[in-house]
Amino acid sequence: MGDPKEITALQATTILISTIIGVGVLPLPLFAVRAGETSAPFVTLTGVFLAAIGLMILTYLGIRHPHKTIITYSQDIIGKWLGKIFSIVVIFFFLILSSLTAREFGAVVVTAVLRETPLEVTVIVMLLLAAISCRNNINVFAYIHNLYVPMILAPVLIVVAFSLKNANLLYLRPIFLGNDLWNMAGGMLTVSALFQGSFIITMIIPAMKTPKKAMKASLWGILISGGLYLLIVIATVAIFGPEEIKQIFWPTLELARTTAIPGNILQRLDIIFLAVWVLAVFTTLFSSYYFTIHSIKELFRLKDHKVLSYFILPFVFFLAMAPQNVLHMYEIIQLIGRAGLLITIIYPAFLLLIDFLRSWRRKKNVAKPS
């Protein structure tokens, strides 16, 4: 609508990367190991693959409708009312996703770093930060993501590189342990749920200079973020072994705590890692928050999304405070994450199918009279 079309393919890629990499990096090895023990990397890989399929479907849909987002083109494809109902579900889902991101962030900070600071304060600071940043237009949104990507990627790579000194390759074998396939499938869903932020691409495509390049951006985005996730899982499993990971809430954080830069420069890297991780969480939260208000704007055909930014803040905050404790929170996150795949993968697939049928019928109708 009012948005300038200036986003390049590179920017779209960085938006995807920094959106996907978020709170999920901390418990990711735990999820993967619970599902597959030593085959955790394999579980992660299948999860990434599933997420990539979902993202490709969504991108393809976006390229077919280069001026609209899923909120608007769904109304074209499956009818005005049905489209609106589904769009409300999507918006609600991202509202919950934003709140859970903020809550998970708060939980980690309160347990590991700022133990005296009330949970509410960390959560609300993060939400405020997102809400204030969301008052900008989509170009600024892209710039912010672009700026943070190297800062997010580099330290994670450093931690992984230095930690490999203590790696024990035996922990990674057997690579495929087919003990409990159902459990592995569940883990795959949980892992690919961590990539749900990539849904943001539907909002990016209409603002891109050349929407056709969106597919390339999607693939690179998921390749880099998925590769990073895989690397993290491999490193943590090789260092701690599956049995130890099962005992740790946030294996990635523990990895940073175990890793020292040689020569006693830094004896533990967790503080650096956490500082970076705050950025990663911020970009993720920023994206899902922006997507929520942008979608509300499109759904109700409002002119501007800025006012909404503060308007939904209390809702997000109360949702964030809903889980009773950390364990409860992770139960909810896994549940919502898996259910969300219906929205982020099945729903676009369904839309694409109908879209194909419609255009096929249209072609037939055009062909008939002639």
Added chain:
Amino acid sequence: MWLNHRKLIIIMFSILIPLFLSGCWDSREIEKRANVLAIGVDIASEEDRKKEDEISHLSKEFPTPDEEMIKVTAQIAVPGEIPLGPQQPGGSAKPVLVVEVVGHSFQDAMLNLQQEVANELFLGHLRIIVFSEDIARSGTSRFNDFLRRNPEIRRTASLVVSKEPASKYMNITPELERIPSLYLAELVDNLTALGKFPPSFIGLFWTIYSSKGQDPYLPYLELKGKSAIQLNGLAYFHGDKMVGKTNPLEIGVFMSVRGIGRGGYGAFAEVPGKDESVLVRTVSRNTRTKVGIKNGKPHVSIKIQYESEIDEKESAAIQLSDSAILKKIEKATSKDAKRSIEKLIATTQKTKSDIFGFGEHFRAKLPQYWNRNVKTKEKWDGIYQNLTFDVKVDSHIHRVGMKSK
């Protein structure tokens, strides 16, 4: 009007935000913190037990844990007395404070300790934890829970077993360093660098303890005289309980089986045909462990290559002048090494402690066998006891130092 409104909001915000950003909930001045540098854990003696006050439980109203009571000795840094950088001469005040408390569990003891110390305890600088042998033998898993849960504890902190009561280690006065616990921690850290001990820190201990196919090991220290501490062997565990210790030289043997490349131990090897011996020091090793099923039973083959150096010969009667004699010495050392490796494995088999991690090899390389026959740690212990193995040792002496004979 709108503009004013907006300004008002911005002003309100800028007043509100600093309130949230200051983060003062968690700010603690460094000198207001009681930095615990080292902790020693002992089993509480009868008279210690009486000292316990009702801090974390009331005798009748709250459940009292039924585990054996422990005595925790903590070394706390005295603010301002820890020298930074080069040592200033003539610091008279003691840099650390040593406090003893008793408790039913680790956290219980910590709560009791807090009750006696004015400042808030901070465990982020905890460098070393000493378990006395009695504690290690009675089981360490009950301490692991607290240590894992607490975010301040470093995973890279050292964990050692001591022959004497751990409280003695908290009171030593080493000459090389002003702060006793730092000396102790440096000592343990350097063991790995010098090739005297395989890498060992608390995180690694936990990792090995949780995995199914191996048992943990820790350095075993002994006090010599007033302030010297000796690495007296390797304490090996079965599950979380210490079950035995090796000689110091057997640590080298252990490291070669475990596949730690860095060598650091030397041993006398008899020169064949003569009654004298030379001191051969291992420089590096290369280990290959193969696992398989032989006649339906698990079998391990270990192949070790030693790179050694001759450091010293016993008497002039030995002529180290041609390569033939080196070959002979190589053979003799290989034979000795092989024998001691076999002996060490047999000893650990008796106590069911697979410190070499053979079980992990089976789990990783023969998953079908593992899934069918093993699966749990307990079962692996039984299998390990009757594991058959063969050892092949190959040593090479490439250098003899600066002397030609």
